[in-house]
Amino acid sequence: MSKPEHLQATEAYVESIFGPGTGERHVRFLERIRNPALREMIHRYHSLEADTSELSLHENYLIGMSVLLAQRDHLTAALFAKTLLHLGMRQEKLLEACARLSMWIGGLPAAEATFVVQRAIREYEKEGLASLDVWFPSEPSK
Secondary structure, rough: OOOOHHHHHHHHHHHHHHOHHHHHHHHHOOOOOOOOHHHHHHHHHHHHHHHOOOOHHHHHHHHHHHHHHOOOOOOHHHHHHHHHHOOOOOOOHHHHHHHHHHHHHHHHHHHHHHHHHHHHHHHHOOOOOOOOHHHHOOOOOO
């Protein structure tokens, strides 16, 4: 039996960024979402992200990181920052995006966002791809 299209899309998209085997592991991560409609919606977002005809992968993740920081979703924003580093974006660009957030969210929240991204940079420099392991569980969730 073949996998549904949205699962195949997630696997292909994630593996195009992080390498072989990560797609299946990311699908396992998303299986932790108990509501099937929400889980499928998240999978379908990967198809949208994979379309780079108008926005590059880098632009997509930089927008995502910035919006997540503005919403104070620091955990996911840090994972997006690490993804950008993995894709080869210079840390200076990430920090510049944080500084420019101050125009929209204020100086103190932008400083807090900067601290989140600086920590993400340190973690990625120290651990590399392993710093993103939360997205790639090796064992099925229970």
